[in-house]
Amino acid sequence: MSESLNHASLSPLAIGLLKGALYRDQDERLWSDLLNLQAAVRDYFSVLSLELMLDEAEGYAFLKSKEDDHLPRLVARRPLSYPVSLLLALLRKKLAEFDASGSETRLVLARDDMVEMVRVFLPAHSNEARLVDQIDTHIGKIVELGFLRKLKSSGSPGFEVRRILKAFVDAHWLAQFDARLAEYRERGFDE
Numbered sequence: 759m760s761e762s763l764n765h766a767s768l769s770p771l772a773i774g775l776l777k778g779a780l781y782r783d784q785d786e787r788l789w790s791d792l793l794n795l796q797a798a799v800r801d802y803f804s805v806l807s808l809e810l811m812l813d814e815a816e817g818y819a820f821l822k823s824k825e826d827d828h829l830p831r832l833v834a835r836r837p838l839s840y841p842v843s844l845l846l847a848l849l850r851k852k853l854a855e856f857d858a859s860g861s862e863t864r865l866v867l868a869r870d871d872m873v874e875m876v877r878v879f880l881p882a883h884s885n886e887a888r889l890v891d892q893i894d895t896h897i898g899k900i901v902e903l904g905f906l907r908k909l910k911s912s913g914s915p916g917f918e919v920r921r922i923l924k925a926f927v928d929a930h931w932l933a934q935f936d937a938r939l940a941e942y943r944e945r946g947f948d949e
Contacts, residue, residue, distance in 0.1 A: 771799055775810070775821050779904050779922055782817030792819055816921040841876075841896045846905060848875045850927035853919050865919040866909065872897060872917070 771792055774780050782789040792799060793814065800810045803821060812819040838846070849867075852875070856865040873893050897917065900906045905923045909916040 768795075768799075768802065771795065772802070775799075775803070775819065779818050779820040781920075781922075789817070789819075811925060813921075813925065816924065818920070818922045818925075820922065820925070839896075839899075841892065842899050844879060845872065845876060845893075845896050845900060846923065846927055847931075848872075849900070849905065849919050850923050850931075853921070853923060856919075866916050867919060869894070869897065869915050869917070 770788055774785070774788055780788060780792060792812070796810065796812060803810055804824075807824045808821045809824050810819060811822050849872075852867070853865055856862070869890075873890060876893060877889075897906065901908055901917070905920050905926070906917045907920055909918055
């Protein structure tokens with residue numbers, strides 16, 4: 759395949775990237791096209807002040823707005839609630855611990871595991887049913903954002919922590935993790 763973009767190869771790539779992240783494990787053909795045409799794709803989106811973020815090892819790609827004070831943002835930033843931010847931070851920390859163990863390639867957590875991770879940061883008088891409902895809502899938001907993927911199972915729902923989380927919650931952010939957790943403890947979970 760040539761390094762130039764024609765409409766037949768550009769359209770699915772451009773549409774896929776503009777819709778959100780592309781994953782190697784979800785569309786091998788599109789992923790292969792992206793790898794073969796990545797220089798041309800970068801040039802194409804550069805005109806729109808967008809940067810292609812591609813991690814071949816982890817198997818994901820997405821578009822990010824270039825920092826330019828003179829142009830409006832094409833990719834909107836989404837403010838996250840404290841509970842969603844907290845859960846993302848906890849998931850990222852769990853992913854770092856998982857990677858350090860080096861045993862598997864996919865981190866899969868049950869909903870109950872996520873409830874237990876968050877429980878430490880909740881007031882002692884929380885209603886259990888209400889707590890689980892709140893966390894289910896926050897997990898749903900994280901699935902919608904693409905950082906978790908719900909797995910089909912017969913029992914309690916399992917969730918794969920998507921590796922793209924590493925690109926959004928980076929090492930610098932993790933270095934400040936303890937200070938952020940102290941802030942979450944002070945603010946409480948119900949905000």
